[in-house]
Amino acid sequence: MVTTVTVNNEMRKKLKKLAAMLDTTQGEVIKKAIELFEKQALQERKLKYPSKVDKILNEASAKIRASDPKWAKISKIIESSTVPIETVIATSWGTEF
Secondary structure, three states, rough: OOOOOOHHHHHHHHHHHHHHHHHHOOHHHHHHHHHHHHHHHHHHHHHOOOOOHHHHHHHHHHHHHHOOOHHHHHHHHHHOOOHHHHHHHHOOOOOOO
8 A cells, every 4th residue: 555645845855865875765764764763662661660670770870970971971972862772783783983
C-alpha cells in the first residue's frame, strides 16, 4: 500500500538531502528513522529502574563525575545525544574516524 505524507519545506529538504547522501529513497530514509526511533523508545522503556536502584546509580555517577571532570564531560555529551551510543557504534562499525 502506498500513501502520501505531508511535511513542511524544511523537513522535505532534509529528507531529500539525506536520501541523496545515502543513495537511497526518501521512503527508505523515513523507514530507517522510524526504526531508530522505535529502538530508542523501547530502550528507554526497558531502562526504567526501581527508584532505590535509580538513586544509587545517580549517586555513584555523581561521585565519579565529581572525581573526573574529563569523564563527566564525555558522559554528558553521550547522554545528550539523540541517538544511543550503541546505535552509533553499530551503524559505524568498521568506519575509521
